[in-house]
Amino acid sequence: MIPVIGLVAGIALGLLLQPTVPSGLQPYVPIAIIAALDAVVGAARALIEGRFDDRVFVISFVSNVAIAAVMVFLGDQLGVGSQLSTGVIVVLGIRIFANAAAIRRSIFHA
Amino acid sequence: MRERLHGRSGWVIALLVGVLAFAITVQWRQAEEADDFSGVRGAELAELLRSLDATNARLTQQIDDLRASRDDLRDSNESTAEAREAAIRRANALAILAGTVGAEGPGIEISITAPPGAVTASVLLDAVQEMRDAGAEVIAINGVARVVASTWFLDDDAGVRVSGRVLKPPYVMEVIGDPDTLADAVTFRGGLADRVESRGGTVEIEKRRQIQVTAVADAPEHQYARPASED
Structure with missing residues (x-):
């Protein structure tokens, strides 16, 4: 229940404050969001499969976001920023799909 | 397992999910009003600028061409009008001479x-x-x-x-x-x-x-x- 409160609070804060992303962070936010989504979907899969561990979730969440941001930053410095962020998004997307497929199998047995 | 979602760790998870939701919301709004190029990388901007420059040069060239052909047409129009006037004067003189008017x-x-x-x-x-x-x-x-x-x-x-x-x-x-x-x-x-x-x-x-x-x-x-x- 508490995570749902966090979800609602985050959306409400975002809508109410209407902040703008600082221009220095702008390349990183979309990648970080995808990485965090990967962690959340992975956590949901673990929850359904009955092996959820909050410590694992927190660490995977933070590290996913951090690694994604670092990779994009590194790509920008090396001059392959757009290619590398595309690659990161593709990999994370594949992981999200795989986890979603596992969740689907657990729920619908199909 | 369920009780792990409550208590202190539950709040940490809620915080992370909240941060994610917050970031998604903010980024969503940002993408909607992404008419400015603040989120575009330097290399892409340079590419964009180069293609705009090329388009600009092409259009300028086109303007020059069209202007030149417009001037040509105007000149030929004027000379046609002059020739027409001369022909009319000549026709009038000849018509008086021939007595047809x-x-x-x-x-x-x-x-x-x-x-x-x-x-x-x-x-x-x-x-x-x-x-x-x-x-x-x-x-x-x-x-x-x-x-x-x-x-x-x-x-x-x-x-x-x-x-x-x-x-x-x-x-x-x-x-x-x-x-x-x-x-x-x-x-x-x-x-x-x-x-x-x-x-x-x-x-x-x-x-x-x-x-x-x-x-x-x-x-x-x-x-x-x-x-x-x-x-």
Whole structure:
């Protein structure tokens, strides 16, 4: 229940404050969001499969976001920023799909 | 397992999920108003700028081309208009010369009254010659016979036949030209006036500032003559 409160609070804060992303962070936010989504979907899969561990979730969440941001930053410095962020998004997307497929199998047995 | 979602760790998870939701919301709004290029990388911006430059150069080139062709067309239009005007002037001059249009201008009106048979074709022809000598531009007799290059005069029982049309006295010649010169050409000693008066007739001259000649000559169909080709 508490995570749902966090979800609602985050959306409400975002809508109410209407902040703008600082221009220095702008390349990183979309990648970080995808990485965090990967962690959340992975956590949901673990929850359904009955092996959820909050410590694992927190660490995977933070590290996913951090690694994604670092990779994009590194790509920008090396001059392959757009290619590398595309690659990161593709990999994370594949992981999200795989986890979603596992969740689907657990729920619908199909 | 479920109880792990409560308590302290539950709040940490809630915080992370909240941060994620917050970031998604913010980024969503950002993407909606992403008309500015603040989120675009430098390399992409440079690419964009280069393609815009190329488009700009191409369009500038196109503007120059179109402007040049517009100027060309305008020039040719002007020269066409000039040629047209010149052609119209020439056509007007030729039409007056050929007698195919009416004409107006300053001139004199000569009325010749004489007993029947006194004024012959040769007298009229001489009169026409004198008028032409004095610079007459348009001559018409009795308002019906326009005197042009191909006009001929012939004595007839009823009067004088001019280009096939029988004219009867009194004869009235309308002549367009310089009135004073024309009048002198009629009244000089031994001229038309003397000649008619010696045969018992009278000549009256009226100088007018505006004479209207409405008689036109029949445009002849040339049977033999063709314009010599100039090229």
